[in-house]
Amino acid sequence: MPEQVKTEKVRYNRMGQRIVSPDYLLFEAPRTKHFITGSEAVKEAAKRASVDASISYPITPQSEAAHMLGELWREGYIGVYFRGESEFGVMSEVAGCAMAGARTITTTSGPGTLRAMELFPMWAGSRLPIQLVLMARGINSPLSIQPDNLEIYFLLDTGCMVWHAETAQELFDMIIAGFVVAEQPDVHVPVITAIDGFFISHTREAAYLPPEDIALPPYDPYKAPMPPIDMEMPPGRFMRDPFVMKSNYISYATHASWQFEVRAAIERSRPYAKHYLRGLVEHFGDPEGEVLFIASGTAAAQAKEATQILIHEEGIKARVLRIKTIRPFPTEEVREAVKGAKYIFIPEFNVIGWLEREVKRALYGYTDIPIFGTPRVGGGMTMPPEFIVQEVLRIIGKEVKHVG
Amino acid sequence: MSVKIFKINEDLKEFMPQEIVDLEEKATWGNPKRGVMDLPYAKELIEEHSLCAGCPESAAFRYILASLPNPEDTVIVNSTGCTSLVFPHIALHTVHPLFGNQNSVASGIKRVLEWRFPDKVKDVVVIAGDGATIDIGLDCTLQSFFRQEKITTICFDNEVYANTGGQDSGATPRGMEFKMAPGGKQWDKVPMWQLAIDSGCHYVARLSVSSPKKVEQVVKKAIYVAREVGPTYIHLYTPCILEIGLNADQGLWEMRQRDKERFKFFEYMTDEAKEVIERKKKEGLL
Ligand SMILES: Cc1ncc(C[n+]2csc(CCOP(=O)(O)OP(=O)(O)O)c2C)c(N)n1
Numbered sequence: 001m002p003e004q005v006k007t008e009k010v011r012y013n014r015m016g017q018r019i020v021s022p023d024y025l026l027f028e029a030p031r032t033k034h035f036i037t038g039s040e041a042v043k044e045a046a047k048r049a050s051v052d053a054s055i056s057y058p059i060t061p062q063s064e065a066a067h068m069l070g071e072l073w074r075e076g077y078i079g080v081y082f083r084g085e086s087e088f089g090v091m092s093e094v095a096g097c098a099m100a101g102a103r104t105i106t107t108t109s110g111p112g113t114l115r116a117m118e119l120f121p122m123w124a125g126s127r128l129p130i131q132l133v134l135m136a137r138g139i140n141s142p143l144s145i146q147p148d149n150l151e152i153y154f155l156l157d158t159g160c161m162v163w164h165a166e167t168a169q170e171l172f173d174m175i176i177a178g179f180v181v182a183e184q185p186d187v188h189v190p191v192i193t194a195i196d197g198f199f200i201s202h203t204r205e206a207a208y209l210p211p212e213d214i215a216l217p218p219y220d221p222y223k224a225p226m227p228p229i230d231m232e233m234p235p236g237r238f239m240r241d242p243f244v245m246k247s248n249y250i251s252y253a254t255h256a257s258w259q260f261e262v263r264a265a266i267e268r269s270r271p272y273a274k275h276y277l278r279g280l281v282e283h284f285g286d287p288e289g290e291v292l293f294i295a296s297g298t299a300a301a302q303a304k305e306a307t308q309i310l311i312h313e314e315g316i317k318a319r320v321l322r323i324k325t326i327r328p329f330p331t332e333e334v335r336e337a338v339k340g341a342k343y344i345f346i347p348e349f350n351v352i353g354w355l356e357r358e359v360k361r362a363l364y365g366y367t368d369i370p371i372f373g374t375p376r377v378g379g380g381m382t383m384p385p386e387f388i389v390q391e392v393l394r395i396i397g398k399e400v401k402h403v404g
Numbered sequence: 405m406s407v408k409i410f411k412i413n414e415d416l417k418e419f420m421p422q423e424i425v426d427l428e429e430k431a432t433w434g435n436p437k438r439g440v441m442d443l444p445y446a447k448e449l450i451e452e453h454s455l456c457a458g459c460p461e462s463a464a465f466r467y468i469l470a471s472l473p474n475p476e477d478t479v480i481v482n483s484t485g486c487t488s489l490v491f492p493h494i495a496l497h498t499v500h501p502l503f504g505n506q507n508s509v510a511s512g513i514k515r516v517l518e519w520r521f522p523d524k525v526k527d528v529v530v531i532a533g534d535g536a537t538i539d540i541g542l543d544c545t546l547q548s549f550f551r552q553e554k555i556t557t558i559c560f561d562n563e564v565y566a567n568t569g570g571q572d573s574g575a576t577p578r579g580m581e582f583k584m585a586p587g588g589k590q591w592d593k594v595p596m597w598q599l600a601i602d603s604g605c606h607y608v609a610r611l612s613v614s615s616p617k618k619v620e621q622v623v624k625k626a627i628y629v630a631r632e633v634g635p636t637y638i639h640l641y642t643p644c645i646l647e648i649g650l651n652a653d654q655g656l657w658e659m660r661q662r663d664k665e666r667f668k669f670f671e672y673m674t675d676e677a678k679e680v681i682e683r684k685k686k687e688g689l690l
């Protein structure tokens with residue numbers, strides 16, 4: 001029994017699910033084993049998250065997750081759902097939903113993300129705690145649907161939190177934690193929970209889920225730092241002199257400080273994210289490892305496999321620092337983790353190496369350890385662990401013994 | 405009804421600006437019979453405007469805000485353009501989303517308000533320029549009609565992109581010269597009122613804002629029909645006196661000229677809309 005049930009009246013959400021605390025739902029509730037895809041993880045998380053609204057638009061690989069959100073609406077778990085006219089329309093519609101006081105989730109991929117791009121800074125600037133589940137896929141060149149996470153790079157400075165899950169299990173937990181962290185009154189910015197499309201969305205893996213008759217407490221829009229647009233409280237945006245849209249010094253200063261404030265809100269998410277994600281990073285492998293992989297998402301999963309090979313077959317001490325949150329970026333954790341490493345490798349599923357840029361920025365002036373932004377694959381290429389091992393051995397000048 | 409939100413704490417009243425106190429004491433709340441005839445006596449819901457002196461859009465704003473049957477539960481969504489600077493002066497919940505996505509944002513707001521407040525009437529009204537409604541936002545505008553969103557869309561048609569300095573828009577008539585139509589626009593004015601009918605609007609009106617009473621009537625009809633039936637659309641001529649080279653006192657004259665031609669009063673309603681309008685007339689609300 002969760003603690004709050006002992007002391008308080010039992011509450012139910014509109015669907016009749018028992019409301020439990022985020023801690024109970026994420027950490028304490030008994031879990032049973034399921035065999036699910038990443039898309040199903042979205043459904044299972046939304047089902048337990050007292051979601052008010054979701055709007056969808058088809059694009060591979062996120063469509064299936066979006067279909068399932070529609071099923072949840074039919075079943076009564078979600079209050080508002082429909083297919084919008086385009087990703088630009090959908091991201092506008094979910095903005096309206098969130099402004100009107102709804103807990104809101106949507107999904108998109110690749111070209112859809114870029115079509116909707118104008119909305120993400122607007123969500124952040126309007127302090128809407130929308131959750132976007134991003135199932136990354138290639139960006140048109142001229143047409144690609146393959147797995148590739150280049151699009152995440154474009155989102156890093158939109159004012160949204162950006163988290164990167166490694167598995168369906170983690171996606172499930174991140175979606176629930178995402179609402180909780182994004183809706184903290186002192187945070188209240190959107191959260192983008194990303195996975196690598198296909199690799200996670202379309203493959204099945206074991207995941208442990210809490211019962212489906214419990215759910216997060218409903219969203220309370222009256223705790224938001226900006227009043228909801230519902231005419232139920234004084235119109236906070238009523239001002240005699242709309243300095244925000246004038247061209248004068250006060251207006252410039254207001255715009256500058258608001259941009260800083262949105263970034264500061266992301267910074268303030270750290271303690272909450274640390275708690276609900278059990279850390280912004282995960283450590284894997286030999287703590288003494290001199291070969292250090294820094295990676296996120298599926299690339300981290302592959303780096304873990306490579307680490308096992310390095311340790312057990314090549315006799316090389318290796319480890320992985322897996323980054324869970326790209327925004328906020330775990331700068332302190334990265335600086336701490338590189339201590340003792342001789343080589344840093346950053347494997348990525350995109351051709352530009354956005355994580356390498358982030359890591360180098362965090363480490364500039366802090367370390368002389370060489371940083372190799374490799375291996376880097378894109379356009380749907382795979383990254384077998386053996387390939388990672390070969391790259392490492394080649395670069396550190398060791399003979400390739402076992403893999404080949 | 406949320407009139408309560410305009411009540412000022414007695415202890416703080418003496419520190420409140422007069423216009424906020426007036427909103428509590430002299431504005432017309434909770435009375436669906438309010439209208440443009442209150443303008444000289446009641447506190448208006450628009451404090452000031454930031455438009456050019458004599459801009460007919462300012463008249464349109466005043467008439468519309470005076471005519472809302474349910475201002476205490478009305479949300480207004482706008483777009484980018486000359487009008488967007490006016491919204492912070494309005495004493496209601498207003499949203500500036502982006503340029504062209506106003507009907508999508510309004511759709512989300514309306515549906516969630518219906519879901520959150522099933523027992524209350526919450527009206528959602530879109531007010532946007534011709535560029536926002538007809539060009540960059542046409543997709544979002546028409547799609548909201550296709551989906552039968554219960555919102556009222558009001559287009560301020562000044563036949564130009566005014567805020568960016570005078571470029572031709574879809575609403576500019578053929579031949580008229582603006583900065584991106586050197587030598588004159590080569591295509592016809594988009595008949596947006598007709599597109600609204602074809603796209604499923606249940607009440608459509610086209611007129612200039614030369615007659616306050618007429619504006620009041622169409623606004624009330626459009627809102628009542630949107631509430632019960634589906635999307636409604638009002639196309640208002642609000643000439644950009646600056647870009648067509650008129651003086652501050654010539655806006656009304658310009659509108660009266662166009663009342664005889666391309667902005668001749670036009671009204672359309674479906675049978676369902678007619679039923680609502682007849683009923684509201686019987687109730688004395690129209
Ligand atoms: C995406 C985007 N494109 C272009 C603009 C520039 N812009 C701002 S206002 C405006 C003109 C608005 O015209 P209209 O909707 O007719 O309103 P008006 O100013 O005439 O009242 C334009 C083009 C913008 N803000 N956003």
Ligand code: SF4
Binds near residue numbers: 454459460461566567
């Ligand atoms: S530029 Fe034209 S539309 Fe804009 S405020 Fe001035 S007169 Fe009105």
Ligand SMILES: [Mg+2]
Binds near residue numbers: 564573
């Ligand atoms: Mg215009």
